[in-house]
Amino acid sequence: xxxxxxxxxxxxxxxxxxxxEEKAMKTFGESDFEYHVDEELIGGVIIFDGERxxxxxxxxxxxxxxxxxKKD
Amino acid sequence: xxxIILGAIDVSIKIGxxxxxxxxxxxxxxxxxxxxxxxxxxxYKPILKFINKRKDxxxxxxxxxxxxxxxxxxxxxxxxxKLDEAEAExxxxxxxxxxxxxxxxxxxxxxxxxxxxxxxxxxxxxxTEIKQKAVExxxxxxxxxxxxxxxxxxxxxxxKDDNQKLIDDCLDKWSADDDVI
Numbered sequence: 001x002x003x004x005x006x007x008x009x010x011x012x013x014x015x016x017x018x019x020x021e022e023k024a025m026k027t028f029g030e031s032d033f034e035y036h037v038d039e040e041l042i043g044g045v046i047i048f049d050g051e052r053x054x055x056x057x058x059x060x061x062x063x064x065x066x067x068x069x070k071k072d
Numbered sequence: 073x074x075x076i077i078l079g080a081i082d083v084s085i086k087i088g089x090x091x092x093x094x095x096x097x098x099x100x101x102x103x104x105x106x107x108x109x110x111x112x113x114x115x116y117k118p119i120l121k122f123i124n125k126r127k128d129x130x131x132x133x134x135x136x137x138x139x140x141x142x143x144x145x146x147x148x149x150x151x152x153x154k155l156d157e158a159e160a161e162x163x164x165x166x167x168x169x170x171x172x173x174x175x176x177x178x179x180x181x182x183x184x185x186x187x188x189x190x191x192x193x194x195x196x197x198x199x200t201e202i203k204q205k206a207v208e209x210x211x212x213x214x215x216x217x218x219x220x221x222x223x224x225x226x227x228x229x230x231x232k233d234d235n236q237k238l239i240d241d242c243l244d245k246w247s248a249d250d251d252v253i
Contacts, residue, residue: 008235008239009235010232010235016236020239020243023240023243024243026243026247027243027246027247042223042226042227042230043226043230043234043235043238044235044238044239044242045238045239045242045243054242054246056238056239056241056242056245056246058226058230058238059223062219062222062223062226065219066215066216066219069211069215069218069219070208070211070212070215
């Protein structure tokens, strides 16, 4: 079973964790979960499955917007 | 005999108070003839000879003078020709020098114009670059300020429900197209 490292800006409560894991396993398959919190992410989630990074954080979106605004 | 002859020809002519004897007249005529002959041989011929010699000398000098004059005129003409040629050559050299100076001047003017144009274009290019850099710097600073403000606002305003919705949307999206950043 693969391991998913999950980092969020706000910690899940129990109910939220169960709902998240159920939905995540539909996408990633059966997995073990390791949770971290980083307020700098602002919102959203970043998941590392051992090979790839899935970044859905607000911080990355803001960085993307900043890059596009500065580009010609 | 002589006395007879002389007595025969002793005739007198009287004109007023003047009495002229024929013998006297003849003797005077004879004297005159002798004098004339003597003068001819003693004076006239030498003087004529002198005069002719003088005339020849003068004619010779005149001829020499004419030859010298002719020679001088020829030389003058020759030197005048050389002078004219020298003046023409000097004019040609002067014209060539003027032409070359004008060409050099024009070349320098053209080079200066090209250089000025290059400097002007370079100044324009640098000015454009500076303006572009200034615009980019301003855009970058404005973007940073906007992003900073937006980040702070989002941090302050985002709720747990908003966060949950974001997470659910991400999972749905990854499930649909396997997106990765």
